[in-house]
Amino acid sequence: MIANQISLNPEREAQYLFTEPYTYSNGVIVTAADTDDITSLEDLEGRTTAQSSTSNWAQVARDAGAEVRSVEGLAQAAELLAQGRVDAILNDNIAVLDYLAASGSTDVKIAGEVEGESTAQAFAFRQEDTALRDEADAALAAMADDGTLTEISESYFRADVSTEDGEGEADLSDRASDNTAWDVAQDAAGPMLRALVQYTITLSLLSMAIGLVLALLVALARLSSRPWLHWPAQGFISLIRGTPLLVQLFIVFFGLGQIGIKLDPYVAATLALSLNVGAYAAEIVRSAILSVPRGQTEAAATVGMGYALTMRRIVLPQAARTAVPPLSNTFISLVKDTSLASVILVPEMLRVAQDYAGASTEFLALYSLAALFYWIVCALLALGQGRLETRLERHMA
Amino acid sequence: MSTTPLLSVTGLRKSFGDHEVLRDIDFTVDPGTVTVLLGPSGSGKTTVLRSLNTLEVPDAGTVRIDDVEVDFSQPRGRRDAEREFFRLRCQSAMVFQSHNLFPHRTVLENLTEGPVHAQGRPEEEVVAEARVLLERVGLANRADAFPGQLSGGQQQRVGIARALALQPRLMLFDEPTSSLDPELVGEVLGVMKDLAAEGWTMVVVSHEIRFAQQVADQVLFLDNGVIAERGPAAQVIGDPHEPRTRQFLHRILDPI
Numbered sequence: 123m124i125a126n127q128i129s130l131n132p133e134r135e136a137q138y139l140f141t142e143p144y145t146y147s148n149g150v151i152v153t154a155a156d157t158d159d160i161t162s163l164e165d166l167e168g169r170t171t172a173q174s175s176t177s178n179w180a181q182v183a184r185d186a187g188a189e190v191r192s193v194e195g196l197a198q199a200a201e202l203l204a205q206g207r208v209d210a211i212l213n214d215n216i217a218v219l220d221y222l223a224a225s226g227s228t229d230v231k232i233a234g235e236v237e238g239e240s241t242a243q244a245f246a247f248r249q250e251d252t253a254l255r256d257e258a259d260a261a262l263a264a265m266a267d268d269g270t271l272t273e274i275s276e277s278y279f280r281a282d283v284s285t286e287d288g289e290g291e292a293d294l295s296d297r298a299s300d301n302t303a304w305d306v307a308q309d310a311a312g313p314m315l316r317a318l319v320q321y322t323i324t325l326s327l328l329s330m331a332i333g334l335v336l337a338l339l340v341a342l343a344r345l346s347s348r349p350w351l352h353w354p355a356q357g358f359i360s361l362i363r364g365t366p367l368l369v370q371l372f373i374v375f376f377g378l379g380q381i382g383i384k385l386d387p388y389v390a391a392t393l394a395l396s397l398n399v400g401a402y403a404a405e406i407v408r409s410a411i412l413s414v415p416r417g418q419t420e421a422a423a424t425v426g427m428g429y430a431l432t433m434r435r436i437v438l439p440q441a442a443r444t445a446v447p448p449l450s451n452t453f454i455s456l457v458k459d460t461s462l463a464s465v466i467l468v469p470e471m472l473r474v475a476q477d478y479a480g481a482s483t484e485f486l487a488l489y490s491l492a493a494l495f496y497w498i499v500c501a502l503l504a505l506g507q508g509r510l511e512t513r514l515e516r517h518m519a
Numbered sequence: 520m521s522t523t524p525l526l527s528v529t530g531l532r533k534s535f536g537d538h539e540v541l542r543d544i545d546f547t548v549d550p551g552t553v554t555v556l557l558g559p560s561g562s563g564k565t566t567v568l569r570s571l572n573t574l575e576v577p578d579a580g581t582v583r584i585d586d587v588e589v590d591f592s593q594p595r596g597r598r599d600a601e602r603e604f605f606r607l608r609c610q611s612a613m614v615f616q617s618h619n620l621f622p623h624r625t626v627l628e629n630l631t632e633g634p635v636h637a638q639g640r641p642e643e644e645v646v647a648e649a650r651v652l653l654e655r656v657g658l659a660n661r662a663d664a665f666p667g668q669l670s671g672g673q674q675q676r677v678g679i680a681r682a683l684a685l686q687p688r689l690m691l692f693d694e695p696t697s698s699l700d701p702e703l704v705g706e707v708l709g710v711m712k713d714l715a716a717e718g719w720t721m722v723v724v725s726h727e728i729r730f731a732q733q734v735a736d737q738v739l740f741l742d743n744g745v746i747a748e749r750g751p752a753a754q755v756i757g758d759p760h761e762p763r764t765r766q767f768l769h770r771i772l773d774p775i
């Protein structure tokens with residue numbers, strides 16, 4: 123087991139055994155292709171940059187007097203740049219070159235270097251594995267001598283990043299993008315459909331099923347005159363409805379992870395979405411139950427039914443008719459809310475679209491395709507709602 | 520020499536907040552007889568009726584139907600109370616003013632719902648009985664209709680059949696004709712008369728004076744939460760002693 127592309131620093135060098143560096147990276151300033159007044163850190167004073175919130179480049183930009191906008195990744199940052207919504211991006215050249223080569227974007231360019239922010243990357247080994255490290259070093263030296271490293275670098279980055287003073291400048295002459303929005307959408311449609319079926323739809327169905335059971339229990343508890351049932355139900359509804367779903371997802375996934383409850387992303391998303399649906403649907407079920415006339419419960423009592431039987435055979439079937447339209451609404455919202463699960467690593471449909479958008483910069487095409495897919499699913503649900511209502515109405519004169 | 524009453528009510532009291540609705544209600548009903556409760560609205564007659572199956576829980580007093588007695592004055596836990604109330608409730612069946620049929624079940628299912636699902640009796644047997652009952656109330660051909668497809672009078676006749684299907688000791692009627700169009704009242708009263716003739720024990724809250732005159736063995740006139748006058752129909756309606764009874768009858772029989 124080895125770890126690669128580790129940036130060298132004194133702390134790490136004390137802890138691990140490293141090969142000779144095989145790539146060198148340095149900070150670069152990226153601007154829109156038609157910007158020519160930003161070439162160095164000094165020019166960033168008073169400008170706006172887009173940075174990943176967790177990267178140390180954000181701090182470098184702040185120190186240079188720039189305002190920092192947090193984004194999800196380099197592709198989003200580059201799009202903001204191309205659209206003129208920010209002035210620059212700071213990042214290391216390997217990441218930027220990788221992005222430029224993969225996306226074929228000609229809207230942005232490397233406009234300058236960040237002095238003194240150069241790092242070297244190497245393979246890391248355990249301290250005792252000196253023999254292994256020496257073998258790796260020999261292999262790297264051979265590859266450097268015969269030009270293999272340069273060749274690999276050129277093929278991925280269209281620039282040589284394998285030597286300290288190498289051509290850190292990408293040769294982008296023949297790089298004009300030959301993928302149209304239509305091509306990208308066609309490529310993405312398959313994987314997006316798969317993600318739709320595998321994650322978006324299953325997540326929706328599972329969360330709705332669990333959420334409905336939960337909603338029924340919470341609604342009955344809330345309607346109970348026993349305070350130890352009534353108040354917890356009330357509190358649960360208030361808490362879930364009073365906090366954003368995004369925060370709930372973060373708490374369930376990242377928060378619980380910190381106290382040792384490490385849930386799989388799919389499980390965490392199902393849990394958070396079920397709780398969310400449960401709280402909203404509980405209020406719908408409660409009001410639907412209350413909409414059944416009192417006389418029905420009384421008649422059920424006089425034919426000898428107890429609470430459970432009355433609920434199951436008399437009240438709930440009638441409440442169902444009232445509850446179907448608002449519950450369908452909740453379900454439709456749920457389908458769309460599954461897109462939030464992408465923030466806790468569930469590779470659902472929107473995440474797939476984002477990945478394609480990041481690589482190709484075809485944001486409009488891919489996000490529109492995602493919107494279309496969501497719309498189709500929701501339209502089918504609305505159709506199902508209509509049929510269910512007709513079925514439940516069959517006894518109405 | 521008298522038979523043991525099927526129903527005895529003693530010392531029944533009930534308040535809604537500060538308002539005393541029932542004050543010391545006592546009466547008995549012999550098996551096979553019809554008792555009609557008369558009285559102005561707000562007199563407490565419906566509350567009396569609903570106390571007999573604990574849809575209304577009295578504050579004090581006892582209700583005994585056959586061999587099941589509940590003493591409402593006695594303090595008890597919620598669970599015990601529910602069990603006792605349930606046992607008392609199973610002795611009677613009720614026909615409601617607004618029929619309260621189950622709208623999502625067919626006419627036949629309305630009849631079988633209680634016997635099959637609550638009493639746990641075999642479905643085949645119950646269905647056969649239910650068809651006989653529907654025949655009796657003249658609705659054999661509407662067994663598969665939903666209540667919403669019937670007229671008000673038909674709905675109320677289904678309500679009566681549903682109550683009969685429970686094979687109760689006592690039939691309770693809460694103003695069964697009050698929400699019907701006048702021309703539909705006759706068909707419901709006709710069925711009730713037949714039941715009386717067959718020997719059913721009935722307690723009826725009603726404003727139908729002629730029905731009371733023809734069918735009732737006992738008439739209770741309630742006013743202001745007490746039984747102001749009681750006796751055979753011929754006496755209470757034909758020759759009332761109490762001025763307020765006379766006044767009430769006068770208003771009902773000659774409203775203009």
